[in-house]
Amino acid sequence: MPVVSRPEDFHEDELFVDAEPIVGRPIHLKVEGANLAGSIKLKAAASMIDAAQAEGRLPAGTTLVESSSGNLGVALATIAAHRGLSFLCVTDDRCNPVTLRLMRALGAQVHVVTRPDPEQGYLGARLRVVRELAGRPGHLWLNQYANEANWGAHYRRTAPAVLRNFPHLDVLFVGAGTTGTLMGCARYVRETTGGRTRVVGVDSVGSVTFGTPAGPRHVPGLGAGVPPAMFDPDLVDDFVLVPEIRGIQVCRELAAGGYLFGGSTGTVLAGALDWLATHDPARKLSAVTIAPDLGERYLDSVYDDDWVRQHFGLDALNVPPPTAEEEPDAQLPRSA
Numbered sequence: 637m638p639v640v641s642r643p644e645d646f647h648e649d650e651l652f653v654d655a656e657p658i659v660g661r662p663i664h665l666k667v668e669g670a671n672l673a674g675s676i677k678l679k680a681a682a683s684m685i686d687a688a689q690a691e692g693r694l695p696a697g698t699t700l701v702e703s704s705s706g707n708l709g710v711a712l713a714t715i716a717a718h719r720g721l722s723f724l725c726v727t728d729d730r731c732n733p734v735t736l737r738l739m740r741a742l743g744a745q746v747h748v749v750t751r752p753d754p755e756q757g758y759l760g761a762r763l764r765v766v767r768e769l770a771g772r773p774g775h776l777w778l779n780q781y782a783n784e785a786n787w788g789a790h791y792r793r794t795a796p797a798v799l800r801n802f803p804h805l806d807v808l809f810v811g812a813g814t815t816g817t818l819m820g821c822a823r824y825v826r827e828t829t830g831g832r833t834r835v836v837g838v839d840s841v842g843s844v845t846f847g848t849p850a851g852p853r854h855v856p857g858l859g860a861g862v863p864p865a866m867f868d869p870d871l872v873d874d875f876v877l878v879p880e881i882r883g884i885q886v887c888r889e890l891a892a893g894g895y896l897f898g899g900s901t902g903t904v905l906a907g908a909l910d911w912l913a914t915h916d917p918a919r920k921l922s923a924v925t926i927a928p929d930l931g932e933r934y935l936d937s938v939y940d941d942d943w944v945r946q947h948f949g950l951d952a953l954n955v956p957p958p959t960a961e962e963e964p965d966a967q968l969p970r971s972a
């Protein structure tokens with residue numbers, strides 16, 4: 637019987653879904669939403685707050701400030717509430733309404749940026765606000781985009797849990813937001829398997845992380861309008877870009893099979909299926925994809941037909957969505 641005295645002390649790290657009956661090839665999803673903040677970000681939040689406290693950067697009365705597309709905000713709000721810290725989250729208007737309400741329910745202040753920076757998108761606009769706030773006395777910016785404790789959480793926990801359960805794994809697919817999950821997993825997997833297990837990054841079309849052009853994105857979690865400071869392309873064996881509508885369709889296929897996952901899970905699985913179709917036509921490789929959160933936060937977006945038609949066109953749900961290979965913007969050379 638798990639009994640916790642801190643919300644971050646429970647994180648189910650050993651739960652995998654066998655997706656083969658749904659997608660028709662051997663692939664497992666590592667479920668990261670089974671914890672008290674509902675996403676993979678609980679591990680990163682705990683790791684960054686613990687590091688700041690250990691380094692004496694969080695004296696009593698400090699207000700934490702962070703830019704988040706939502707899930708890190710909920711995780712930081714959870715831990716901050718439990719430790720009696722103040723927390724101010726800077727997000728943007730793509731953040732799910734329920735995620736905003738969760739943060740507020742946990743006592744966080746939330747600042748919603750409504751206009752993207754003309755060159756650096758919403759992330760650039762959010763970071764400008766955060767930098768201004770972080771300069772004020774008594775405020776600390778954890779900076780998840782550059783904080784080693786972010787990727788360290790996945791180096792210490794996420795990737796070891798994958799290899800513990802799949803010691804002969806051929807390919808691990810990881811979505812890229814801050815790239816904390818990707819960098820932590822890639823470092824651990826490379827050190828542990830010497831390159832035998834490949835790590836493939838998955839991102840949304842419109843993100844600049846892998847050196848491809850910026851474009852509009854509507855699903856929170858993956859992608860960045862500003863290259864994440866901690867990203868090192870040399871640690872990743874390959875990458876795939878996925879049009880958001882294709883990720884949404886894969887989410888709906890999973891839901892039709894009884895698994896309601898968040899938007900980035902559909903995108904990472906779509907990227908994995910595209911990559912495997914090209915690199916493993918004989919279906920021999922074993923594969924794991926990281927599933928960062930569950931689907932309830934996306935009922936008004938990914939799983940809402942009107943929202944999908946509004947953002948992706950009236951035919952978005954009627955015609956087969958493009959694969960990454962067919963999407964012109966996605967056919968760009970590797971930046972690594």
Ligand SMILES: Cc1ncc(COP(=O)(O)O)c(C=O)c1O
Pocket residue numbers: 675677705706707708811812813814815816817818856857858898899900901928929
């Ligand atoms: C739903 C979801 N998927 C994926 C990610 C990306 O994770 P990372 O920031 O570690 O790259 C995030 C990050 O916030 C997320 O909330």
